[in-house]
Amino acid sequence: MSHDTHNHAHGHNHSHGGHDLPFWRKYIFSTDHKVIGLQYGITAVFFLLFGFGLMLLMRWQLAFPKQAIPLIGKLFTEDGILSPELYNQFGAMHGTIMVFLGVVPLAVGAFGNYLVPLQVGAHDMAFPKLNMMSYWVYFCGGVVMLASFFSPNGAAASGWTSYPPLSVVADNGQSMWLIGMVFLITSSLLGSVNTIVTAIQLRVKGLSFMRWPVLVWAQVTTAFLLLLAFPPLEAAGIMQLMDRLAGTSFFLPSGLVVSGEALKVSGGGNPILWQHLFWFLAHPEVYVLILPAVGIVGEIIAVNTKKPLYGYKTLVYSMLFLGFMSFIVWAHHMFMTGMGVTMSTFFQATTMIISVPSVIILTTYLLTLWGASIRYTVPMLFATAFLPMFAIGGLTGLPLGLTASDIHLHDTYYVIGHFHYVVAPGTLFALMAGVYFWYPKITGRFMSETLGKIHFWLSVTAINGVFMPMFFMGMAGVSRRLYDQTVYAHGAAAQPLNVIMSVSAWILAVAQLPFLYNMAVSWKWGKKADSNNPWGGTTLEWAASSPPPHENFTTPVEVFRAPYEYSSTKKLLPQFVQEA
Amino acid sequence: MEQPHYGFWLPPNISTHGADIDNLISTLHWFMAVLFIGWGIYLVYCLVKFRERPGHEADVEGKTHFVLPKYIEIGIIIVEACLLIFFSAPIWAKVKKDFPKESEAVVVKVTAEQFAWTIHYPGKDGKFGQLKTELIDGTNPTGLDREDPNGKDDIISPNILNIPVNKPIIVQLNAKDVIHNFFLPVMRVKQDAIPGMTIPLWFQATQTGKFEIACAQLCGVGHTQMRGFFNVMSQEEYDAWYNEEEKSLLGDTATSPAGETK
Numbered sequence: 049m050s051h052d053t054h055n056h057a058h059g060h061n062h063s064h065g066g067h068d069l070p071f072w073r074k075y076i077f078s079t080d081h082k083v084i085g086l087q088y089g090i091t092a093v094f095f096l097l098f099g100f101g102l103m104l105l106m107r108w109q110l111a112f113p114k115q116a117i118p119l120i121g122k123l124f125t126e127d128g129i130l131s132p133e134l135y136n137q138f139g140a141m142h143g144t145i146m147v148f149l150g151v152v153p154l155a156v157g158a159f160g161n162y163l164v165p166l167q168v169g170a171h172d173m174a175f176p177k178l179n180m181m182s183y184w185v186y187f188c189g190g191v192v193m194l195a196s197f198f199s200p201n202g203a204a205a206s207g208w209t210s211y212p213p214l215s216v217v218a219d220n221g222q223s224m225w226l227i228g229m230v231f232l233i234t235s236s237l238l239g240s241v242n243t244i245v246t247a248i249q250l251r252v253k254g255l256s257f258m259r260w261p262v263l264v265w266a267q268v269t270t271a272f273l274l275l276l277a278f279p280p281l282e283a284a285g286i287m288q289l290m291d292r293l294a295g296t297s298f299f300l301p302s303g304l305v306v307s308g309e310a311l312k313v314s315g316g317g318n319p320i321l322w323q324h325l326f327w328f329l330a331h332p333e334v335y336v337l338i339l340p341a342v343g344i345v346g347e348i349i350a351v352n353t354k355k356p357l358y359g360y361k362t363l364v365y366s367m368l369f370l371g372f373m374s375f376i377v378w379a380h381h382m383f384m385t386g387m388g389v390t391m392s393t394f395f396q397a398t399t400m401i402i403s404v405p406s407v408i409i410l411t412t413y414l415l416t417l418w419g420a421s422i423r424y425t426v427p428m429l430f431a432t433a434f435l436p437m438f439a440i441g442g443l444t445g446l447p448l449g450l451t452a453s454d455i456h457l458h459d460t461y462y463v464i465g466h467f468h469y470v471v472a473p474g475t476l477f478a479l480m481a482g483v484y485f486w487y488p489k490i491t492g493r494f495m496s497e498t499l500g501k502i503h504f505w506l507s508v509t510a511i512n513g514v515f516m517p518m519f520f521m522g523m524a525g526v527s528r529r530l531y532d533q534t535v536y537a538h539g540a541a542a543q544p545l546n547v548i549m550s551v552s553a554w555i556l557a558v559a560q561l562p563f564l565y566n567m568a569v570s571w572k573w574g575k576k577a578d579s580n581n582p583w584g585g586t587t588l589e590w591a592a593s594s595p596p597p598h599e600n601f602t603t604p605v606e607v608f609r610a611p612y613e614y615s616s617t618k619k620l621l622p623q624f625v626q627e628a
Numbered sequence: 629m630e631q632p633h634y635g636f637w638l639p640p641n642i643s644t645h646g647a648d649i650d651n652l653i654s655t656l657h658w659f660m661a662v663l664f665i666g667w668g669i670y671l672v673y674c675l676v677k678f679r680e681r682p683g684h685e686a687d688v689e690g691k692t693h694f695v696l697p698k699y700i701e702i703g704i705i706i707v708e709a710c711l712l713i714f715f716s717a718p719i720w721a722k723v724k725k726d727f728p729k730e731s732e733a734v735v736v737k738v739t740a741e742q743f744a745w746t747i748h749y750p751g752k753d754g755k756f757g758q759l760k761t762e763l764i765d766g767t768n769p770t771g772l773d774r775e776d777p778n779g780k781d782d783i784i785s786p787n788i789l790n791i792p793v794n795k796p797i798i799v800q801l802n803a804k805d806v807i808h809n810f811f812l813p814v815m816r817v818k819q820d821a822i823p824g825m826t827i828p829l830w831f832q833a834t835q836t837g838k839f840e841i842a843c844a845q846l847c848g849v850g851h852t853q854m855r856g857f858f859n860v861m862s863q864e865e866y867d868a869w870y871n872e873e874e875k876s877l878l879g880d881t882a883t884s885p886a887g888e889t890k
Contacts, residue, residue: 132849207846213823214806214848301824303761305771306805307742310761319807319822353678354686358694384809384820386827389721396716400708407704411697414667417674418694419687424679432675439667443660450711452719453653455818456638459809459844520636523653525813527844531852536840538813541634614688 077184079176080598084183085162086490092154095190096476097560099145102138104557109135111550113532132531136205137221139529141193143208144225147333148232149190151471154479155340156236156274157186160243160267163486166589167261169252169607169624171599174245182238189231196224207529209326212299212319216291217306226289233282240271240278247271252588254607258364259623261587261611262350262357265364266343269371270336277332277375284325291317298322320385327378335374337471338438339367341478342409345431348485349413351583352428353420354620356612359412366405366412373402383451384458392451399449406442410435425583426500430481433508434474441469444519462522465515473511480507483567488582492594493574499566506559513552517545584620587611591624632814632837639813642839642860644832646816648719652711659707666700727830728796735798736789739770740808740821743850745841746770747789751781752874770804783873789841789858791833792866798830809845812858818844833860 078084108117109130121128130138165173173179196203204225206215215222247260247268260268290296295313299322302315350357357363379387379395387395413435422428444466447453457463480503487495524542526533533539533546581590589596591605607623615621632640641650678684737748737756746769750756757779763771769786773779791797801810803821811818812831819829841856861869 132852136846136849136851205849211807211846214846217806304805304823305741305761305764308764308766310764315824318824320825354680355688356690358690384818385822386820386825387724389717389725392720392724393712393717396712400712403708404701404705407701410667411701414671414674415694415697417671417678419690419692420674420678421680421684421686422675422678432671436664436668436671439664443664446660446708446711447653447656450652450656450716452649452716452723453656455649455723456653456813456816458818523637524634525639525811525842527809527811527842529846529851533852535852535855536842537632538634538639538840542636545636618685618688620688 077180079172079180081161081165081173081176081179082490082596082600084179085158085160087183088153088157088161088186089159091187091190092150092158095145096150096154098194099142099150100557100560102142102145104553105130106135106138106142107546107550107553109531110533111547113534133202133205135531136207136529137197137203140204140207140210140225141197144193144204144229146471147208147337148229149186149193151337151475151479152236152333153186155337155475156243156267156270157183157239159263159340159344159479159482159486160239160270162490163589164243164247164264164267165250166592166596166600167264167587168247168250168255169588169601169605170246170250171601173242174250175242178238179242182235182242185231185238186235189228189235192224192228192231196221196228199224209330210288210322211326212288212291212322213301213304213306215288216300217311223289223292226285226292229285230282230289233278233285236274236278237282240274243267243271244275252605252607255588255623258361259607259610260364261343262346262360262363262367263340263343263587265367266339266346269367270339273332273336273339273371273374277329277336280325281329284322287325288322320382323382323385324379327381328375331378331381332371332374334467334470335370337475339371341434341438341475342367344478344482344485345413345434347585347587348427348431348481349416350612351485351585351620352423352425352431353416354423354584355416355420356614356620357412358415358418360610360612363409363412366408370402370405370409373398373405377402380449380454383454387451396449396451399445403442403445403449410439410442425484426495426497426504427481427485429501429504430477430484433504434477434481437469437473437477437511441466441471441474444469456525457522459528460522461518461526461528464528465518465522468515468518472515473508477507480563485583486589487567487570487574488577489589489592489594489596491571491574492577493570493572494577494582495566495570495574499562503559503563503566506562507556510552510556510559514549514556517549521545581622586613586620586622588624590622632839641814641816642833642835642837643815643817644834645719645723646814648715648722649816652715652719655715656711659711663704724829727798727828728832730798733796733798733830734791735800736791737770737800737802738789738810738821739802739804740810740843740847740854741769741804742806742848743843743854744769745787745789745810745854745856747785747787748772749783749785749870749873750778751783751877753778753781757782764804781874781878783870783877785873787841787856789856790866790869791858791860792863793833793836793860795863796830796832798828801827801829806847807845808843808847808854811842811844812839813842814839815858820845836860836862 116128199220201219203221206218287298297314297317299319300313300317304311377398380399521542526539526542580593592600605624608626739746755778757776758773760771760773801821803823808821815831817831838859843854
């Protein structure tokens, strides 16, 4: 690999050290963390839109049960009505795609890959080839998941949680789902090792741990969660695959009778085992979804309030504590499996404890606003909206985390409202904020402020229209995953809420058009960023030119102080600038 | 037997333990509302007061020293601990652990399958007949052995659970094929039905009426259609129904007062 970047003018937009590499090595099978980050980003945005699209179709059936979907309905079924089979497939794949192919690859794969090496002052990831491999393994997982729609009887239809025995007796789409998951988990494992080693080993001179930007702390904590939580699910996935294909009975009890026929399996297994293995991953996974968002919001708030983050150390310890606690709360997803008093008390106690660091994180951000000079850029708008949205998501976890109130609310729309508030207007808003914020670093150009504000105000209104009614629907006792809730008296009574949600969801979809247009067009025609550090950022990525050249830094960089400190003139002072 | 009123909030409650759950839910929501509105007012104040404008500089040194958040945090911990220790855990123990005596309760078996509920009463002898997988067919969904002396008088009721009012009901919940969830919205009862396990639950109704059983766990393509009913009747109505069923099973000889027919 060539190292002749120094021959190019500093800040020249088209300087790539690898310029002698053929196109496919530079942009397709690249080992540059920035290219891989963008590959992750673009693929993840595609999957987010795809997963969102599935839900937009399902929302027609939910709002107007058994009516043909206008215009495009005939593409899916003969009469244009979404069938219950397709509904279940779309539901399972919406969850899977959004979590494993959309949000995690965008938050961890894209933002982590692009920013962690820059923020620690490294030239690239510690293992660039491994990095390339993790992207391509993820890509294969995505292809398998998409292909599963074309298998006989369609894609997996047992929910993103894939509880056996339902998932074991399900059609072949489920096998493809499991194989896809094995790819995705492998990809995450490779990526997490890379992030941890890079952040710890490739720190530039002067960058002690307590000088890490919050984003690096968030990404490293996330990487540890992935590293420790994913292997059990990988094992469980293979076990379920064996149950389906090799006749084992890890998750199948004796005496199963499906559709009047005794199932010819040895039996003796336990379906609850899967739930433990699944949630042992999937609860830490919630924090994998939220922590990178917390990191992004922290960076944006510090820069746009123009003052240091309040309680940096408290924030760091809270994130670490959150990460640790996330491993001992998993069974709160399983309160209704016949859990006794001892177990349930333990898990609801740990669940209450984990709310404490979450509140502390929120509090430090709120306190940072005090005495600030808030610059309302588009990234700051999204980062600000993250705070109350995340608060709603967090607070509504309380009635679900306490067993007694969970009796009524378990597996209702209340649950869907709760975790979507965390992940959609929470994490996704933070990720959008991150796109607007680092876009000038990645391209050297700004995204349009006007389009950004249209995107923001439409999104923040519509998204609350989608998720707020879910709490009322859940209160009314409407179960999730129902193809047609009007079958039930209490479901029919709450049905008008479904219409509000669906219309809001379609408006939300339209609201993303200015965003996508903005992202595409600003790449070439956006307003040029006047410097390498247009927002006045304090962390190392702002020392690199925009876009950063191959191997990132053309001159040696050094860190002189903690990430959010101010100068004698009372201005935020970048980590990499030596004060005279 | 009029339809209960359903809306956008909790459905009516007709169980003895449901009021505790409802109180906890509303207490929690008041607590959440206070926190959220408090944070909200603070947030909006900051967003307006500390906006960027000419002549306004950020206070980078953070001269303001905050003590209130620490007390709020401690307050939250105390409230959560109280809710857990004095409400949630005891309610859970009462619902899940303090079972009424079987002799004073109505005991039924409920078996879930794709996509129906089978309710199985032990009959006058109070003993459930044996269930045999090989006997399962379209007319005998749980494989009840009618040859078994204990099984002769057992009542099988598809999709309709008849129970007397003001008397504890113990349900032994089981599933044949996949995981289902036995959800009685107005009774504040929700319990997974898991194949390979028999999970007991209990409740007691406080008023009569006809209500719905819902499946609350995705169980396949007919999940939505897995609706059952439960009738809460007066004791007299219930006894009359029970005797009627027994009579049709055993003929007139078996309608003698409760107890051993042998």
